[in-house]
Amino acid sequence: MNEKSISRSAKSAVPPRKRIMSAARDLFYRLGIRAVGVDAIAEAAATNKMTLYRHFGSKDVLIEAYVQELADEADARWEAIIAAHPDDARAQVKAWLDHVEQVVNCSGERGCALANAAVDLRGPDHPAVHIVDAYKMRKRARLIDLFARAGYENPEVLADEVFLLFEGARLSLQCYGGPEGPGARLMMMLRRLLSDPSRP
Amino acid sequence: MNEKSISRSAKSAVPPRKRIMSAARDLFYRLGIRAVGVDAIAEAAATNKMTLYRHFGSKDVLIEAYVQELADEADARWEAIIAAHPDDARAQVKAWLDHVEQVVNCSGERGCALANAAVDLRGPDHPAVHIVDAYKMRKRARLIDLFARAGYENPEVLADEVFLLFEGARLSLQCYGGPEGPGARLMMMLRRLLSDPSRP
DNA sequence: CAGCACTGGTACTGATCGGTAACATCTGCT
């Protein structure tokens, strides 16, 4: 019965499609999408190229699924943050700031995986780029909406400022790793910008 | 005498090394470093692969020279801005803002070529990445120095804020092309931040 | 003229990569 899960080595506890996607996420993010071949992904997923191609018709399809999964997860994280504090926009802002702090302080940060994917794929206009662009636009629109509900003046301008600071920080953290550098000051800037709903 | 320059078709007016570097700059920026092969560069430079390899021992050397040239040019542009207004830090700030506006409004913007190169090459730690990192650190240090000389309070914090906004804008302009979107508001934010040397 | 340095062109190697075919194996289900 449940022997099936144990007879096979631990890898089979999770189906191959998930293993492939997991391996692709790791390798794509660490080494870049173009730099990783399908053989490497299959090997890292403890499977082979054929199984990969049976689940994803081509590398482009896999790339698209990878980008889509990242965007979906980011959307879900946002929804969770919002849902955790219903009808309390100020608390939602605070929770989002905590989430940002967690992201920025995460070691091994190599920037936004979606942004990196867009850079990797924008040359030969890959369909996955549209997913990234659409996600970034959703993100900005959600910030505007959140800041408007929280009662800030000029929510559009504020959202753009926060958005650019965040994007710039994730990009710059790749050069300035440590607590020195502009990225580390991001939280201070964001908290100052969002400290009071009424600002000039 | 000068017949040599005319006998050859117009391409020979500029030596092959310059043509190769020029072609590499265009293709690397538009399509990505990894996505462009040396054959394509040689063809775009109206020469062949052999001449390319006689001037640059390998593609990695060419990449390094490409990144170095970008960094050198950016350094030179900064020096020119500073030198154009000697002993007048406020005017230097204003001139730099004009330069930023010019960069941001330039069509066909595909983000900072150095940042894109770093994303492309950071996977397999390419020596050129260090050039990018060093340049970004110089850039931040120069902003701090400029703002300190201009009499702003907290020049480090201000420089980091300006730096992140600028980097984020160049990254985001790839998704939000037009005058809508966060990138377009960059100049407004920067001018507000730098409007008065004495700010909270 | 002779020699030399630089350039262009062609063709090649060896490796890698995306993708496929054919066959063997294993699993779950009846």
Place this chain on the structure above:
DNA sequence: AGCAGATGTTACCGATCAGTACCAGTGCTG
């Protein structure tokens, strides 16, 4: 047991890419 579907394994194809060998043309200089 026995079947069907999913998975693993191996070998292969065609294309591309970085890098090289070899030869031919050109212009300069002694």
